[in-house]
Every structure is written in structure tokens, then in C-alpha cells.
Amino acid sequence: MSATTTQPLTLEDFLHLPETKPANEYISGEIISKPIPKGRHSRLQGKLCAAVNQVTEEAKIAYAFPELRCSFGDRSIVPDVAVFTWERIHFTADGEVPDNFELPPDWTIEILSPEQKPNRVIGNILYCLQYGSRLGWFIDPDDTSILTFLPGQQPELIQGENYLPILPEIKINLTVNQVFSWLKMGIS
Template sequence: MVNTGTQLTLEEFLALPEGDVNYEFVDGQAVPKVSPKYFHSTLQAALLLLIRSWCKGKGRVGSEWAILLKRQGKDWAPVPDLTYISYERLPKSWKRNEACPAFPELVIEIISPDQTMKEFEEKAKDYLEAGVSRVWVVDPEGISIRVFFPDGSSQVYRDTTSIVDALLPGLELTTRQVFEEADLL
């Protein structure tokens, strides 16, 4: 069990044993992630399948994989629901059982019932300022995907409008496709 009130260094956080609860490293503390429910879990699985089939030979996608970043000048190790990083940024030869050491092209977060879009707007801003190129926030209740860009803008996708991004060449998904793959429509 992690005492979440204890100040830790990044090295101490990364040395914590794996357990049933996932933690993020924020402001020197191990902060527990929200326990996922069914919508969250099935959307995460659907996105993992869809993105993994697209990224073969291009990069890797992982779920619940910590990323080593800086937030407001401090070490930060968030654990997005999904992370995509190209082999250009993290070579295919990299095979280590540790946190992601490079800036991903994409992180995806899925809103749980007790979380708000406002919380994720702030987190998306932190991700982008830390060097992540794109942030997708999936809203199970709103049946939407909101894409955040480094310039501070964002776009909401619903139904059959394709999410296409030059940063992710060849990837074309719709919100409907994701929610149907998750068996939620």
C-alpha cells in the first residue's frame, strides 16, 4: 500500500511495486487513479484494438503506461489510459519494462463518472505544455471525443465525423466507430 500523503522523488515513485491500484506521480506524491467502470474499460479496449491495428510497423500503443514528463517545472509521471508513440520518437529496438522516456504523439484519457471535462481540459493543457503532441479526451456520457492541440484549440468529434490528423498519417476513426467497437451503441 502506498501512503499517498508522503513526498516522494521521481526515482522513489518509479521504484514502487506494482499493485492493484495505478498511481500517477503529481507534485511529489503518488496519486491513485480512478477505478475504471465498464464504459471506461470497454472504450479503452476498443481504442487499443483500433489504434494497435493502425500502428503496426509505425509505433507502439500501450494502456496505463506512465510517461516521464515535467509539469510546472516539476517531475510528473501521468498514466494515461492509452499512449501512442512512434518508432521515430522511441525506436522499435527499445524494449524496457519502465515508464515511457520520450514525448508521445498521442495520449488518450477517458472520463469516468466522477470526473469532469474541466479536469481533463487542465490535464490536456499540462500534457501539451510538457511536450505531448495530441490529447484525446473520450466522454462516454456525451458520446464524443475531444481532440486538444498544442496551440490551445480543441475540436469535438461526434457520430460519423472522421478524426484525421497529419500527425497520425493513415489513422481515420469516427466516434461512432469507437463506441460501436466498444459495444456501447
């Protein structure tokens, strides 16, 4: 009886596969499917993108992309929100947004879904920081807390009325309570 061996899938091979919904990520040679975003996740993702883009897009400071594939090092991940400073977006010759982002975001934001493993999600944030991201947020809607990551520093758990770290060029101030208040859509 002969043994059949299969070659592990490379990042290049993975990037040639068709996109899926929900998105697949490529981590350490393994394809991992992200869960389909549910209500709280979608609401926080949309509001975070809108809050950042409202103060950064017109002035060409930065842009927050929802569910953007970022491929760098030996991973291809899809952060819930990927914020890039304007000068790091490699626009096409026509001035359009490129399809492929082969660099880590300046600020990566992950919103924990019930089906996700926290350590795997935090692992992606740490990987981004290792490759040059300047800020990471890990949002846990069940705990109403945000774990923040800055390069070379211990993570910090932020709750309540405490302000969150934001890239210095992005002029917004947000507390944890403000972020989670976005979930209360049914209250006037």
C-alpha cells in the first residue's frame, strides 16, 4: 500500500482560490472560515467605520475598511475593520482604491463573535502588530470591554467611561461606553 502525501497549501495558492462568504483566512498554512457577522457585530463594525471615515476621508488622513483582506508575511486575514492612513493606500494609476492590500493595517479592529476563539482573534491582532500595525482593538460585546494593543506594550483592558487609544492623526475621542451605546438602537 502506498501513502499519498499532499503538499501544504501556500499563501500564493490560497490567494488564487475564489473568495467565499463568509471570508476565509489563511493562518499558519490552515484555512479558517470567519463566522457570518450577526447584528451586534455588524452594527459596531458599521459605526466604527463611519466614525473614523467621517473625520478622515475628506481630509485624506485615513480610511476605515470593513472586512478587507490583508495579505502579508505568511498570512491572509480579514480584520473586521482595517484602518489605513492615506499615504499607505497604494492607489491605482487612475486614483482608485486597489483590490489587493499586501500590508498590515495601521489600526486593526476585531469584534468577537460567539463562534470565534478569542486567542485566534487576538493572535491576528498580535500578528498585525509584529508586521507594523500601530494599534489593535479587540472588542468583546458580551463583556462590554475593549482590549487594546500598542506595539511593545502590555495589552490594556478598557471599560466604562475610559477613553480608548486612537491613532494620533485621527482626531476623535471615544469611550468604551460610547462604542457600546451604538448597540442601543431601540432606545430614543
